[in-house]
Amino acid sequence: MRILFFGRGVISTQYAWAFEKAGHTVEFYVRKGRKETFGSDIELELWDGRKGKQVIKESWNVKLHEELSPNYDLIIVSVNTEQLPEAAQLLSTAAGNTPVLIFNNVWQDLKSSISPLPINNVVFGFPAGGGGIADNKFRGGFLKMVFLEKPRAGTEHINNKIKALFESAHFKISWIKDMQNWLWNHFAMNAAMETEVLKRGSFPALMNHNDSFANVGRNMREIIPVLKARGAKIDMISQLITKIPPALLDTLFNKIILAKGSLPRFFIEYNNSKPGFAIFEVVKEAKKLGIPLPRLTVAYDKTEYHKAIENSTS
Template identity: 40%
Template sequence: MKILMFGRGTIATLYGWALEKAGHEVEFYVRPGRAATLGSLVDLQIRDGRARRGAAVVQHWPITLREELTARHDYDLIVLSVNHDQLDNAIGFLSPRVGDATVLMFGNVWAEPSAVVSRLPGDQVVWAFPGGGGGFTGSTLRGGVLKNIFMGFCEGSNRTERYQTVRALFKDAGFSVSEQPDFRTWLWIHFIMDAGLLTQGLAVGGQARLVASREAVKQSVLLVREMIPLVQARGGTPGRGAALISRVPAELLGFLLHRLLAGKNLYSFIMEEVERTGHMTRESAGLYARDVLAEARRIGFPMPRLASLETVFAL
């Protein structure tokens, strides 16, 4: 398969590498003028959750950057993994250039998913979310991929041939796919979990401090708990996981989440690399809470706990 990763960001590079290793032809679209600065080599210092014990990968990886994309391209798949506030712009650029490619939406979304992709041909859009992460320092990529990725359906999308092809692409590359039928709600719940953790991280002076404190992790659970009804108010249908967050004592949830975040596992390693590389600035981390609070205010939904931390995440 011929694959275009949109941008040469963290997720695009991690999964571009994994897909190229699985035998596909992978290229990166970067903004005009960026190829020379980015260079055609990435230093990978990552861990691969598909291998035993998340084996380390240290490799100089030559990549192909493209600064141009016309509608007459021959890519089978375009992987769109940009920050949620960059989606509108990226899709505006892509919409007249999609051609016959499948577009894989592969990152955070907080707006209405069907509205986000409304300028793309609906039957060419497939939804997924990465199970990996990290960040760049210069041309060195630190982080990793978990074995699992998430896929699912938003309004108007379903188990089409294109969906099956993308699913098979990842499975054949050694990933396991966790299928979430109501992907719209899944994306929103994931987003508020990011918002809770990132906001509390900002409140205590960084994700490393958050992870070191069971109390701070518990506070992030309370933030997420407050946000779940907002997802419902927007028409989402939070399932069992969200019900657990709402009902299980925060002390216990804080304890369990703290164990996951502070434990020696690939997920906590990846989150440490996000922090260590400075991938999230104060501004980008605060964006999650700003967007959640803006939506709450837009629909008149009270969110006192989050609002009380506004000075922490305001611009």
């Protein structure tokens, strides 16, 4: 299969590597000027969780393009959430009828989030991996599981193509019946975690404070009314985060879910992304709904998105 990844970020890099190793042709679309900046190689320190826990260290040669064409079997989009509308707009004119996998966090209504792309040419999914890229070196990895929405009427052929692709690379698919609801809950969880990251200063610093996840739970409890007001059902993970006593939640995360040496912990420790957009979106929605979010609002005031709004109105 010939696959184009939209952007050469953390998620795109590692799954592209896995697909190439499985015999597929993978290429990347990058913005003007990025081809020269990125170069033709990227240094990998990739933790592969498909069979136990293997670390891959290699210099990987990649093919980058600064122009889009429809000459692919599948386009996979995994970009910063705030970049998704621009990506969808560009693909709507340049991708032709090529099917698209949106492998991304989404807070908006799914159909409007990828407009003007036709919804029946798009499947939504989510990775189980993470990490960061600095100085053209990738550090991170993925687990065996990936999340894909169950076929909608009209997307069965695309789902089957995507299923075959991931299974050819030995990933296991967890089918999500209500992807909209699943992503709403996941996005809210991101906002709860980013609030604590801003307080601590970085994702790695989050792991070095015993009460970090107790506070993530408190942040998530604050967001629950926003989810309910949107019509979301509170899923099992969100309930877990909000129902368990804070002290026990810290123990659960630090000793079990994110235990030292675990892959999920590595993914967070290597994450060097800028937090804030998830907080911005959730606070904006809460303001429209008239729901107070005191903990998130304190964090929101520190984000670059809030500062940009203040500067534009001053």
